[in-house]
Amino acid sequence: MASETALSTDQPRTGPRVRPAHPWAWWGWALGIAGAASVGTNPLLNALIALAVAAVALLRRTDDPWARSIGAYFVLAGLVLGIRLFFATVVGAGSGTTVLFTLPQVALPDWAAGIRLGGPVTAEPLAYTAYDSLRLGLILLCLGAANALANPKRALKSVPAALYEASVAVVIALSVAPQLVESTQRIRRAQRLRGGAGAGWRSVSRVVVPVLADAVDRSMSLAAGMEARGFGRTRDARRQPPGVTAGLLVAMMVATFGGFLLLAGDTPQARTAAGACLVAGCVGVAAGLRLSGRRLAVTRYRPEPWTPRDTGLVVAGLVALGAAAVLGSTAWPEGYAVMHPSTDPLIWPTLHPAMAPVLLGALAPLALTAAPDGGRP
Amino acid sequence: MIEFDGVTFAYPDAAAPTLRDVAFRVSDGDLCVVVGRTGTGKSTLLGLVNGLVPHFTGGTLTGGVRVDGRLTAHHRPRELADVVGYVGQNPLLGFVTDRAEDEIAYGMEQLGLAPATMRKRVEETLDVMNISALRDRPLADLSGGQQQRVAIAAVLAAQPRVLVLDEPTSALDPNAAADVLAAITTLVHDVGMTVLLAEHRLERVLHYADKVAWVRPDGGVSYGEPGEVLLGCDVVPPLADLARTLGWDAVPTSVRDARRRAGRERIEVVAPSDAPLPTAPVGLSVAGLSVDYGRLRAVNSVTLGFASGTVTGLMGRNGAGKSSLLWAVAGGVRSTGTVDAAGRDPRALRPADARRVVTLVPQTASDLLYLPTVADELDRADAESGASPGASRAILDRLGADLEVDADPRDLSEGQRLSLVLAIQLAASPEVVCLDEPTRGLDYEMKHRLTAILRGLAAEGRTILVSTHDVEFAASATDRLVVMADGDVIADGPTREVATSSPTFAPQVAKVFAPVPVLTAAEVGR
Numbered sequence: 001m002a003s004e005t006a007l008s009t010d011q012p013r014t015g016p017r018v019r020p021a022h023p024w025a026w027w028g029w030a031l032g033i034a035g036a037a038s039v040g041t042n043p044l045l046n047a048l049i050a051l052a053v054a055a056v057a058l059l060r061r062t063d064d065p066w067a068r069s070i071g072a073y074f075v076l077a078g079l080v081l082g083i084r085l086f087f088a089t090v091v092g093a094g095s096g097t098t099v100l101f102t103l104p105q106v107a108l109p110d111w112a113a114g115i116r117l118g119g120p121v122t123a124e125p126l127a128y129t130a131y132d133s134l135r136l137g138l139i140l141l142c143l144g145a146a147n148a149l150a151n152p153k154r155a156l157k158s159v160p161a162a163l164y165e166a167s168v169a170v171v172i173a174l175s176v177a178p179q180l181v182e183s184t185q186r187i188r189r190a191q192r193l194r195g196g197a198g199a200g201w202r203s204v205s206r207v208v209v210p211v212l213a214d215a216v217d218r219s220m221s222l223a224a225g226m227e228a229r230g231f232g233r234t235r236d237a238r239r240q241p242p243g244v245t246a247g248l249l250v251a252m253m254v255a256t257f258g259g260f261l262l263l264a265g266d267t268p269q270a271r272t273a274a275g276a277c278l279v280a281g282c283v284g285v286a287a288g289l290r291l292s293g294r295r296l297a298v299t300r301y302r303p304e305p306w307t308p309r310d311t312g313l314v315v316a317g318l319v320a321l322g323a324a325a326v327l328g329s330t331a332w333p334e335g336y337a338v339m340h341p342s343t344d345p346l347i348w349p350t351l352h353p354a355m356a357p358v359l360l361g362a363l364a365p366l367a368l369t370a371a372p373d374g375g376r377p
Numbered sequence: 378m379i380e381f382d383g384v385t386f387a388y389p390d391a392a393a394p395t396l397r398d399v400a401f402r403v404s405d406g407d408l409c410v411v412v413g414r415t416g417t418g419k420s421t422l423l424g425l426v427n428g429l430v431p432h433f434t435g436g437t438l439t440g441g442v443r444v445d446g447r448l449t450a451h452h453r454p455r456e457l458a459d460v461v462g463y464v465g466q467n468p469l470l471g472f473v474t475d476r477a478e479d480e481i482a483y484g485m486e487q488l489g490l491a492p493a494t495m496r497k498r499v500e501e502t503l504d505v506m507n508i509s510a511l512r513d514r515p516l517a518d519l520s521g522g523q524q525q526r527v528a529i530a531a532v533l534a535a536q537p538r539v540l541v542l543d544e545p546t547s548a549l550d551p552n553a554a555a556d557v558l559a560a561i562t563t564l565v566h567d568v569g570m571t572v573l574l575a576e577h578r579l580e581r582v583l584h585y586a587d588k589v590a591w592v593r594p595d596g597g598v599s600y601g602e603p604g605e606v607l608l609g610c611d612v613v614p615p616l617a618d619l620a621r622t623l624g625w626d627a628v629p630t631s632v633r634d635a636r637r638r639a640g641r642e643r644i645e646v647v648a649p650s651d652a653p654l655p656t657a658p659v660g661l662s663v664a665g666l667s668v669d670y671g672r673l674r675a676v677n678s679v680t681l682g683f684a685s686g687t688v689t690g691l692m693g694r695n696g697a698g699k700s701s702l703l704w705a706v707a708g709g710v711r712s713t714g715t716v717d718a719a720g721r722d723p724r725a726l727r728p729a730d731a732r733r734v735v736t737l738v739p740q741t742a743s744d745l746l747y748l749p750t751v752a753d754e755l756d757r758a759d760a761e762s763g764a765s766p767g768a769s770r771a772i773l774d775r776l777g778a779d780l781e782v783d784a785d786p787r788d789l790s791e792g793q794r795l796s797l798v799l800a801i802q803l804a805a806s807p808e809v810v811c812l813d814e815p816t817r818g819l820d821y822e823m824k825h826r827l828t829a830i831l832r833g834l835a836a837e838g839r840t841i842l843v844s845t846h847d848v849e850f851a852a853s854a855t856d857r858l859v860v861m862a863d864g865d866v867i868a869d870g871p872t873r874e875v876a877t878s879s880p881t882f883a884p885q886v887a888k889v890f891a892p893v894p895v896l897t898a899a900e901v902g903r
Binding site for chain 2: 153224232
């Protein structure tokens with residue numbers, strides 16, 4: 001399904017450069033996969049999704065600075081897995097019967113009754129922890145993939161006009177960090193000329209004071225530059241109907257309430273109400289953003305075009321999410337059992353043919369998009 | 378196009394107004410150069426034209442500034458963005474985006490132009506400024522001259538009638554400066570743009586100027602033809618100096634004019650005969666010195682000896698390796714090869730000991746300052762150097778800077794800050810003194826004083842190395858010139874020889890009297 005539309009849009013593109021996919025399309029795909037991963041705890045499925053996401057991220061990222069961050073997410077996901085497994089092993093809390101091995105037990109005082117350090121390590125709680133942290137690690141990996149594949153600055157260029165100022169602030173904040181690093185390096189080097197960095201509080205202040213003074217100078221120059229080039233010139237509150245801000249706020253609250261109901265509610269009535277609130281809230285927010293964006297007449301230079309390929313990416317993510325949701329719903333006991341393999345009693349997890357769309361959705365970007373120009377293998 | 382009508386402006390909490398009763402009018406299509414001593418209010422005058430002063434800076438403005446009929450007191454800078462293009466002193470700090478093409482489009486996006494118009498104008502502007510090869514490059518990776526041209530292109534795209542430039546060439550080497558100025562004159566002559574431009578190194582721009590506005594120390598402005606205004610001006614470019622020395626009634630604005638007049642008046646000059654450069658005792662020698670940043674080789678196996686008591690100038694375009702050489706000698710960057718400063722290698726010493734052997738005043742001198750007052754900085758310097766209390770203050774006095782000791786070092790002018798940092802660094806009484814691009818932001822008077830300071834230090838037997846883009850300063854302050862390119866030394870010899878052998882490094886007086894190798898107006902007067 002998704003992969004078929006995918007292949008048809010993956011034609012050789014005309015034009016001098018391979019245009020990268022829309023940043024928000026990458027985010028849509030990654031969030032869909034992350035959602036799919038969050039549904040079940042089947043370690044086989046999650047491991048396959050993780051492989052697919054890692055393959056997409058590594059094969060489709062560019063050579064730009066933000067794309068190098070993917071390694072950090074791999075490390076983070078590994079840390080989550082490692083730390084949780086460590087504690088599950090050392091601090092025995094589960095009640096399994098399959099003893100794998102026995103650690104020397106530490107005797108704890110009476111007030112710590114109920115906590116056991118060391119002792120017999122059983123397979124059941126260990127498997128439970130492993131399944132659960134694999135799921136969490138996979139969600140982190142999906143976010144990392146989106147971060148590596150989508151240029152954050154270009155993503156922020158394509159936000160609704162109502163969020164323009166906020167996006168400008170975020171873009172500036174994003175560029176401050178590397179500037180601070182650069183001026184810290186320069187000033188540390190210069191301070192060496194006065195006899196080295198020294199130690200203690202003085203060494204901190206002799207670097208921090210010039211760095212902050214430098215940052216303030218930069219900010220003032222940037223603000224003057226933006227003002228001189230017309231930033232904020234086309235704001236006109238008259239183009240905006242009255243009450244938009246209040247309406248936007250109410251719509252956001254309705255949407256939030258809907259989300260809360262969806263997660264907390266158990267009865268079918270609560271779910272229906274939650275769905276209604278969510279839809280109404282989202283529609284309200286979209287309308288409010290559109291209306292309040294009118295006061296801004298800023299135009300966009302060469303905006304990222306939204307192509308069928310980008311729709312394909314988002315659809316791939318949604319297909320994966322939908323398939324996982326169907327499988328994991330309590331309405332289909334067989335699917336639910338496969339998505340949540342029992343750990344007590346411990347059974348071997350299995351795959352189900354209905355999981356194919358989830359994996360196809362995760363792999364679809366490989367077919368949908370072309371490798372970046374950088375010539376990364 | 379630009380009208381100043383009885384303008385008086387004072388910054389908040391200032392004792393006296395920065396500008397007083399300023400009245401002049403720049404006609405459409407003129408290139409007007411704003412001159413004046415450092416700190417007199419040139420930047421304030423420029424800021425008034427697009428409304429950054431007083432809307433952004435605060436302060437009280439009386440009188441009116443009109444640009445294309447619009448009163449700046451009533452229009453914020455952003456509302457003037459389609460009439461006035463403003464490029465600040467350091468373009469990199471004013472960039473909003475991170476790619477050249479996006480930067481050029483930014484102003485038009487703010488004006489709300491249609492995407493098709495923007496696309497067309499971006500392409501046109503890239504061609505006008507000759508930077509289409511740079512369109513996809515990250516702005517931070519561009520050279521200073523390229524950044525300056527992108528900054529100009531970025532304001533041009535909004536098609537303003539007036540261009541305001543605050544010291545556009547101060548950080549550039551002579552060739553990059555010539556490129557930028559050529560682009561600006563193209564705009565004046567081919568596009569009919571009105572340009573207001575502040576500049577310290579008048580020798581670079583004077584021959585392009587239609588009018589000169591001199592901001593006097595009292596806050597008034599004298600406006601008129603370059604030749605007339607400069608004759609009485611406290612800013613004395615080399616040709617004005619020459620005109621005064623020879624008693625001419627007007628200042629020639631170009632080397633060609635001066636050369637013709639000198640020929641007409643049959644002025645004969647004789648080059649003074651210099652004593653040969655001393656080669657001993659050697660204060661500093663480097664052999665096979667290389668500096669690498671990753672794959673980039675900034676200094677390529679340089680071997681040089683510097684005699685004590687001499688001032689050596691390092692010249693060459695941006696990125697030629699001058700700064701890296703100085704930092705390597707001071708032990709601030711990793712380098713290979715040998716450095717020998719009076720028998721010791723500063724790289725092998727602890728930083729506190731290294732500065733007693735070699736000291737360096739870095740390009741951004743303010744990086745060294747971190748205390749709230751000048752007095753604290755001086756006391757700190759005494760302690761750091763193990764000098765007796767008051768030693769650095771005595772040096773500061775000897776440098777001839779009158780600083781208020783309880784002033785905040787960050788509020789000092791460029792020249793005062795340079796003196797302060799020099800005093801701090803000299804407190805360690807080093808044998809070798811390096812200065813990295815010290816003349817940025819200094820006016821002629823301050824450069825003369827710096828020249829005297831360097832001569833005084835050399836007379837004490839120290840070895841002085843100074844990197845500079847300023848050919849006039851190099852001609853008067855140095856004994857020897859070393860020219861670098863791509864990390865190699867490509868010329869080395871007495872200043873008179875090196876400076877007169879190529880037009881790039883020749884001071885204006887040398888060009889006027891070529892082939893006689895005179896360097897300064899003072900030598901002509903003798």
